[in-house]
Amino acid sequence: MQDERTRLAQALAEAVAEALREDLAQQSRALLVVSGGSTPVPFFEALAGRELDWSRVDITLADERWVASDHKDSNEQLVRKHLLTGPAAAASYHTLTTADDAPEAGVHEVSERIAALSWPASAVILGMGGDGHTASLFPDSPQLEEGLTTEAVALAVHAPSVSQGRISLSRHRLIQARRHFLHIAGDDKRAMFARAFGGEDARELPIRAFLGEAIALYWAP
């Protein structure tokens, strides 16, 4: 099982590295949007070693927990530890947090920072939680409707199912990419993906809001 996840991570890393190389041949900078959580670690490690001109790559996250960057739940910490190493250490990372106490206070500054990057992104890699959430667009969040419909770059998010406030890029912003990938692992995620694929209501399973786009599924047991 672990071998299959490692192979999957390597295949995804090669596809994303190739996307970045292709775009960097045509433009001065390329943007990569990655997800947090636990699934991306082997992908980050595989991608970090790929040879390309990382000094012209900007990296940001699809979503972040509103915690300090050295907090164990910080997605940024995950990126710094597992992706911004080796050749990829030359990339520029753009944080989704500020020094403010709450995401509502920081969302404007974050949105301006992220809007200034080279959109459309070369690649957006989404994850999916066991409840069908993606980025921080949670089915039980009062901000879900806003996240699915706003044309703003990002929004502050709270949900009963998660303890920390969050910031998430909006659906509108996340679909602004040349390539989309969905990276998931495990039989429970496959079953959730099949359920999502078989229905339409993104308010029930937010990942559905991205399945109408061309999205490459990377799954391993």
Ligand SMILES: O=C1O[C@H](COP(=O)(O)O)[C@@H](O)[C@H](O)[C@H]1O
């Ligand atoms: O909370 C989050 O969850 C999803 C899925 O994470 P995983 O650990 O089940 O892979 C992730 O895509 C998102 O970025 C993260 O903040």
